[in-house]
Amino acid sequence: MAHSILEVKDLHKSFGGNQVLSGVNFVVEEGELSSIIGPNGAGKTTLFNLITGLHVPTRGAVYFQGKNIAGCQPYEVVRRGIAKAFQITSIFPRLSVLENVTVAIVSQQKRNANLVTPVAKLKEVHAQARLLLESVGLADKADQQSGTLAHGNQKRLDIALALALKPKLLMLDEPTAGMSPEERRATVELVQRLWEQLKISMLFIEHDMDIVFGISQKVRVLCYGTLIAEGPPAEISKNKKVIEVYLGEEL
Ligand SMILES: Nc1ncnc2c1ncn2[C@@H]1O[C@H](COP(=O)(O)OP(=O)(O)OP(=O)(O)O)[C@@H](O)[C@H]1O
Numbered sequence: 001m002a003h004s005i006l007e008v009k010d011l012h013k014s015f016g017g018n019q020v021l022s023g024v025n026f027v028v029e030e031g032e033l034s035s036i037i038g039p040n041g042a043g044k045t046t047l048f049n050l051i052t053g054l055h056v057p058t059r060g061a062v063y064f065q066g067k068n069i070a071g072c073q074p075y076e077v078v079r080r081g082i083a084k085a086f087q088i089t090s091i092f093p094r095l096s097v098l099e100n101v102t103v104a105i106v107s108q109q110k111r112n113a114n115l116v117t118p119v120a121k122l123k124e125v126h127a128q129a130r131l132l133l134e135s136v137g138l139a140d141k142a143d144q145q146s147g148t149l150a151h152g153n154q155k156r157l158d159i160a161l162a163l164a165l166k167p168k169l170l171m172l173d174e175p176t177a178g179m180s181p182e183e184r185r186a187t188v189e190l191v192q193r194l195w196e197q198l199k200i201s202m203l204f205i206e207h208d209m210d211i212v213f214g215i216s217q218k219v220r221v222l223c224y225g226t227l228i229a230e231g232p233p234a235e236i237s238k239n240k241k242v243i244e245v246y247l248g249e250e251l
């Protein structure tokens with residue numbers, strides 16, 4: 001029987017007088033690869049920010065493995081096992097690709113990378129970092145300065161940094177935004193392969209419907225701050241309401 005890993009309950013968020021989310025409810029099962037879609041300004045990123053601790057909900061709860069994490073600091077949320085990728089700002093542009101991943105692994109292990117860190121331990125961390133780089137297809141870029149990576153590869157590095165935190169749930173906000181069709185295809189393949197290999201839960205926001213319907217087990221549709229539909233891709237793509245408010249012109 002599937003267990004839920006994340007449960008969003010009656011989530012509300014307003015910024016001043018602007019009600020952005022109004023009573024959002026859903027459950028993510030353990031090991032699920034699912035998506036959130038909806039028009040611009042629907043509140044998708046805000047929902048992610050509430051789950052990852054960047055914002056505090058006005059009302060409602062976010063249960064992760066049974067514990068309410070709403071209002072927790074982002075570092076606590078990460079420690080509990082939720083990581084978010086595609087915040088390119090999390091990359092240190094002047095450090096090499098390998099150094100970036102090393103820093104992430106060391107921080108996950110709550111160890112300071114200073115002079116007292118035994119060389120043997122650092123060797124072990126470097127080996128882990130190289131494995132991670134291999135898994136995202138960046139092994140040959142290990143020594144390159146991160147800031148000079150192509151857009152698609154910066155996003156791969158961002159995934160590696162998120163994975164270094166050993167998440168149980170990986171959240172991806174528009175993983176293919178700004179990519180060429182070729183980079184898009186490669187990124188989707190990567191995300192799907194990592195999901196199959198790591199057997200973690202993944203929740204992603206995406207505007208490309210080929211991707212959404214191609215890889216999601218479940219699709220949730222957010223519109224003006226409320227969840228208007230939820231179900232398998234075949235059901236959602238035929239849902240009248242969803243076609244009317246979002247898919248209409250795209251399919
Ligand atoms: N920090 C903030 N302060 C004030 N308003 C905000 C803040 N963050 C988001 N909003 C507002 O919340 C609404 C939803 O924004 P959000 O970024 O969550 O939408 P989205 O569904 O991710 O859109 P997109 O598809 O364009 O990324 C918008 O009207 C936005 O202006």
Ligand SMILES: [Mg+2]
Pocket residue numbers: 044045046
């Ligand atoms: Mg957004």
